[in-house]
Amino acid sequence: xxxxxxxxxxxxxxxxGLAAYITSIARREAVVRRTAQxxxxxxxxxxxxxSRDNAATDDDEAAEADR
Amino acid sequence: MPMKARxxxxxxxxxxxLAITTIVGLFVVPADAAQGDVQRIMYVHVPSAWLAYLAxxxxxxxxxxxxxRRELRFDRLAxxxxxxxxxxxxxxxxxxxxxxxxxxxKWWDWDPRLTTTxxxxxxxxxYLLVRQSLGxxxxxxxxxxxxxxxxxxxxxxxxxxxxxxxxxxxxxTVIRPGDPSIDHxxxxxxxxxxxxxxxxxxxxxxxxxxxxxxxxxxxxxLGPGT
Amino acid sequence: MSxxxxxxxxxxxxxxxxxxxxxxxxSAAALAGIALILIGLAVxxxxxxLRSLAPAVVWIALLYAALAVAERLEQIDRSDExxxxxxxxxxxxxxxxxxxxxxxxxxxxxxxxxxWVAATILLDLPVRPEYAGLVLVATFTSLAAAxxxxxxxxxxxxxxxxxxxxxxxxxxxxxxxxxAGVQASTALLDGRSSxxxxxxxxxxxxxxxxxxxxxxxxxxxxxxx
Amino acid sequence: xxxxxxxxxxxxxxxxRSVTKLFGETVAIWExxxxxxxxxxxxxxxxxxxxxxxxxxxxxxTLAPTRGTVRTSGNPQPDRTIVxxxxxxxxxxxxxxxxxxxxxxxxxxxxxxxxxxEQLEMLGVATHADRRVGDLSAGTRRRxxxxxxxxxxxxxxxxxxxxxxxxxxAADRVAQALAVARxxxxxxxxxxxxDQRSRSIATRSLILDxxxxxxxxxxxxxxxxxxxxAAG
Numbered sequence: 025x026x027x028x029x030x031x032x033x034x035x036x037x038x039x040x041g042l043a044a045y046i047t048s049i050a051r052r053e054a055v056v057r058r059t060a061q062x063x064x065x066x067x068x069x070x071x072x073x074x075s076r077d078n079a080a081t082d083d084d085e086a087a088e089a090d091r
Numbered sequence: 092m093p094m095k096a097r098x099x100x101x102x103x104x105x106x107x108x109l110a111i112t113t114i115v116g117l118f119v120v121p122a123d124a125a126q127g128d129v130q131r132i133m134y135v136h137v138p139s140a141w142l143a144y145l146a147x148x149x150x151x152x153x154x155x156x157x158x159x160r161r162e163l164r165f166d167r168l169a170x171x172x173x174x175x176x177x178x179x180x181x182x183x184x185x186x187x188x189x190x191x192x193x194x195x196x197k198w199w200d201w202d203p204r205l206t207t208t209x210x211x212x213x214x215x216x217x218y219l220l221v222r223q224s225l226g227x228x229x230x231x232x233x234x235x236x237x238x239x240x241x242x243x244x245x246x247x248x249x250x251x252x253x254x255x256x257x258x259x260x261x262x263x264t265v266i267r268p269g270d271p272s273i274d275h276x277x278x279x280x281x282x283x284x285x286x287x288x289x290x291x292x293x294x295x296x297x298x299x300x301x302x303x304x305x306x307x308x309x310x311x312x313l314g315p316g317t
Numbered sequence: 318m319s320x321x322x323x324x325x326x327x328x329x330x331x332x333x334x335x336x337x338x339x340x341x342x343x344s345a346a347a348l349a350g351i352a353l354i355l356i357g358l359a360v361x362x363x364x365x366x367l368r369s370l371a372p373a374v375v376w377i378a379l380l381y382a383a384l385a386v387a388e389r390l391e392q393i394d395r396s397d398e399x400x401x402x403x404x405x406x407x408x409x410x411x412x413x414x415x416x417x418x419x420x421x422x423x424x425x426x427x428x429x430x431x432x433w434v435a436a437t438i439l440l441d442l443p444v445r446p447e448y449a450g451l452v453l454v455a456t457f458t459s460l461a462a463a464x465x466x467x468x469x470x471x472x473x474x475x476x477x478x479x480x481x482x483x484x485x486x487x488x489x490x491x492x493x494x495x496x497a498g499v500q501a502s503t504a505l506l507d508g509r510s511s512x513x514x515x516x517x518x519x520x521x522x523x524x525x526x527x528x529x530x531x532x533x534x535x536x537x538x539x540x541x542x
Numbered sequence: 543x544x545x546x547x548x549x550x551x552x553x554x555x556x557x558x559r560s561v562t563k564l565f566g567e568t569v570a571i572w573e574x575x576x577x578x579x580x581x582x583x584x585x586x587x588x589x590x591x592x593x594x595x596x597x598x599x600x601x602x603x604t605l606a607p608t609r610g611t612v613r614t615s616g617n618p619q620p621d622r623t624i625v626x627x628x629x630x631x632x633x634x635x636x637x638x639x640x641x642x643x644x645x646x647x648x649x650x651x652x653x654x655x656x657x658x659x660e661q662l663e664m665l666g667v668a669t670h671a672d673r674r675v676g677d678l679s680a681g682t683r684r685r686x687x688x689x690x691x692x693x694x695x696x697x698x699x700x701x702x703x704x705x706x707x708x709x710x711x712a713a714d715r716v717a718q719a720l721a722v723a724r725x726x727x728x729x730x731x732x733x734x735x736x737d738q739r740s741r742s743i744a745t746r747s748l749i750l751d752x753x754x755x756x757x758x759x760x761x762x763x764x765x766x767x768x769x770x771x772a773a774g
């Protein structure tokens with residue numbers, strides 16, 4: 025039964041690989057959730073930050089364009 | 092943009108299915124008469140390979156759909172499938188090499204399938220690299236779509252040129268993993284494994300697409316409702 | 318029809334600019350020459366081993382020379398947004414793709430023959446009647462390589478770290494053409510002209526396929542906005 | 543000395559609807575609407591960063607708006623160039639001569655190639671016709687770029703800073719060439735600081751301030767310079 029280590033190795037790599045990948049998605053999702061919350065807080069305090077839904081009106085001091 | 096629960100019910104289902112087919116594959120199903128226990132590697136190697144090809148097909152189709160409809164949801168599907176496809180291709184190459192070592196005593200034998208898979212790994216690694224090098228979101232989606240299409244068109248060409256290259260005169264490797272003549276219970280386990288891998292694939296696809304959607308939602312430069 | 322007419326005008330522009338500036342072909346030929354000499358030195362003076370390695374040497378040298386030509390042509394288009402200018406003028410922008418395929422395949426064809434001549438001398442290859450077949454191999458492999466390069470160059474045209482990205486994005490997609498080219502030339506060198514023809518046919522199919530994909534996808538890839 | 547091509551019936555208009563362009567957090571253009579029709583020469587005035595160049599690129603279609611749409615409508619003839627743009631980038635091949643560049647563009651636009659010298663003459667750069675563009679001065683290059691654009695005879699002519707870097711005589715020739723195009727029924731839009739010269743040829747002018755149309759008025763009722771213009 026010399027092949028057992030090969031079989032075990034293969035299964036470990038497959039299961040381990042898939043598990044590692046899924047956790048990497050979860051980790052990246054956490055990062056995105058944190059930035060989303062930060063933007064939410066930011067938009068709440070400072071309307072100056074361009075927000076896509078409540079467009080700045082004409083006479084409003086929109087973010088200074090330095091393009 | 093509600094983020095997925097820690098582990099959705101679908102995730103649990105996929106996880107348990109994979110656990111079951113793994114245990115059955117390792118301990119319950121009898122060893123293959125000819126190859127012995129080594130043949131058990133097939134239950135993880137073959138599904139990985141088939142799903143890798145499926146993943147790249149999903150990237151191809153969603154790339155075409157993106158160019159046609161210009162909706163970011165297709166681009167998100169394309170990147171999700173490509174990334175998962177790359178992971179599965181990596182797994183396929185490694186388990187294939189292990190299987191090769193166990194059966195032929197060599198890690199690499201330029202077996203046509205393994206060689207093709209290795210080339211595909213590099214092609215789709217190129218796809219991810221192209222995406223990382225393009226800034227503007229919509230431009231990245233459009234250019235990645237074109238690359239996704241060219242990469243996929245390349246798959247059959249690579250497959251046949253490697254098969255031909257392997258030997259116009261030399262028959263391909265004798266051991267054909269998916270050989271229909273194998274024992275029925277083994278075949279059943281292979282199909283069960285394929286099913287469990289497919290469930291895991293779909294689950295990973297949904298999670299990865301949701302991640303990309305989360306990134307787009309947090310990206311201020313995008314218009315509303317992307 | 319005007320697609321082809323415009324394409325020829327664009328190809329002639331590429332060739333005229335190249336003849337005047339002369340950097341693309343020169344640097345590509347130099348690159349290939351260096352590759353030949355290095356490999357000759359590495360293998361050593363045994364004619365038998367050199368001969369068996371000739372197709373590999375020629376084709377690796379050719380691939381890197383092709384990247385150099387493609388890079389230079391892209392640079393010319395990008396300076397002063399000359400490409401955007403062409404884009405706006407043209408009504409059928411696929412002629413930009415066909416034009417680039419024409420000028421690139423002419424360059425690759427000439428490069429391939431030049432490298433074969435150099436290899437014949439440096440690697441002491443016996444000259445056989447079957448060599449005439451190399452012209453056919455050069456034609457179709459150049460077209461296949463040119464169509465892939467033209468399309469992918471448009472995709473990565475203004476990516477950041479572009480010069481690092483181009484080889485990685487391009488070389489894997491050139492593998493089938495590489496295999497066809499090496500196998501066809503090996504067969505011809507061994508006098509197996511039937512296999513040579515078979516692989517030349519494979520290269521022709523690849524050329525047709527990638528030109529087709531290019532015609533469909535090029536506008537989405539090259540759009541400047 | 544009039545440009546050679548005949549007047550054609552094709553009337554083209556560009557309709558921009560709530561066009562917005564964001565570069566990261568910076569607002570280049572904000573919710574802008576614009577209707578422009580053949581026969582108009584619109585001069586877009588405004589300080590640096592008011593969004594003039596961005597607007598022209600979006601109208602040309604070489605820059606996608608973050609939101610909003612730009613449509614060209616009317617009956618442009620099939621198989622002809624619709625939009626021409628020249629600005630800081632002159633879209634020329636440095637290794638070709640001025641004449642070769644103009645002939646290349648005219649040929650690809652299926653226009654008469656032999657009018658190249660005339661176009662260069664009209665802009666006062668005929669003496670450089672056979673010099674390599676890479677060796678020309680910036681001012682000359684811009685005029686060769688404009689000559690190339692006019693040689694393709696597009697329905698819409700967009701020129702960013704047509705008079706920048708030119709002496710009075712050269713600037714007058716450029717203004718004259720643009721006026722000729724206007725009279726031929728093309729839609730001409732120029733972005734400029736040179737209010738004086740643009741007023742002499744414009745049918746309408748817009749003042750841009752931080753990505754918005756501050757004021758728009760037919761020429762003649764334009765307020766004296768400075769009033770209403772953003773500082774800088």
